[in-house]
Amino acid sequence: MRFVTHRPIDVLGLLTTVTGPELGGTVLFVGSVRRGDGDGPVEAIEYSAYEDMLEAEFEKIMAEAAAQWPGSRVAGMHRVGRVPVGESSVAIAAAAPHRADAFAACRYAIEEAKKRLPVWKKEIFEDGSAAWREGDQPEAGIKPKIA
Amino acid sequence: MRFVTHRPIDVLGLLTTVTGPELGGTVLFVGSVRRGDGDGPVEAIEYSAYEDMLEAEFEKIMAEAAAQWPGSRVAGMHRVGRVPVGESSVAIAAAAPHRADAFAACRYAIEEAKKRLPVWKKEIFEDGSAAWREGDQPEAGIKPKIA
């Protein structure tokens, strides 16, 4: 399954890709566009991405999670393009035999995704203006992870 | 919304009850019946409950979560009756302005639910036999929570 999508995220479909008869716990995180995300009322966020790297980096995050929580399965989707307030921009699902691992794997994947995925947001305000909204990584860069 | 249901859990409907334009993070936990839950291959689990108390106790858990993570919203459903392997028996959704609170509120609600909700399981094995599967609370009982 591709991680990047240009359409609304199918949350149920995502859950289906991770669940299985031996996995008793499934945790889903969904991140949505908030009206109060910016300096003024936000109408939408325009997401842009380095799509090939987004796929490659999320593959790595999934592999790291599988290694740390054996038996777990992680999948995710990130929407790019214009996402209106209230709609989902990112979703991560993690399933594991027991719930503690499902929570941990899901949390790991979304935290790493926020830090490492090459995605950018431009906030579109209700008054029609727009502004880039950037994270706060130090300019020194992201230390590469050894696979 | 009632917490107890006798039908398959509508996960998307549950998510809808907690999300809102000011809540940027939503976390869903889904617990499913595992084939390997019992001493032999499990075909289904028959859930029974003290339904009035289940509703009352889950209301309390939701109120406790709302008090601990202001601005969060929690909802849940617990299925009773026969639940086949792979289907969901319980689901908890929590939404909050930021994801850390959504994770914490969801985790709190499912952990308390597991400890406090008057629900019992009878495992139905593939060979047709059945056995109660009980938790491991001490017989001394559950210390009542002061609201």
Add this chain to the structure above:
Amino acid sequence: MHLPKALSSATTVTVTVRAFARYAEILGLEETKLELAEPATVGDAVKLLRKSVPNGHLLPERPLVAVNLEHVLVEAPLRNGDELALLPPLAGG
């Protein structure tokens, strides 16, 4: 099903007892009325059930219990009209 009075005391409380899951199987009942001498605690009710109901001794001395939909300890008092529930170890989810 009505159980015999515990004591021929002047003042008594009558409570509804509900049993669930394995405890309902053990006792062969899901609901009954119980009359107890005042003042009565949950523990008194459990003692009476263990003594007077067939297989009652298979109940633990300190089972999980709820009164009027609230988890309580066996020391909790019982008042007339209370609903006392006997809860096998919980196993939700």
Add this chain to the structure above:
Amino acid sequence: MHLPKALSSATTVTVTVRAFARYAEILGLEETKLELAEPATVGDAVKLLRKSVPNGHLLPERPLVAVNLEHVLVEAPLRNGDELALLPPLAGG
């Protein structure tokens, strides 16, 4: 768009540079080729872009960078044919 060679060195590496989001706006380009004297690092490429592209000085000296889809530090070497990406601070999710 092809930028001028950095140095008239005998051995050079040519890399593809991609810029995203705000950096694409600053530089007025999403993709270009860059020729650098060997041995070259990501930092050398950034230095050249800051000097030779209009508004290039608005790039930070140590931007987030990736080579061939992997996060690297600016000290990383560049080889012929590499894809170097200039990444504004990330803001996924």
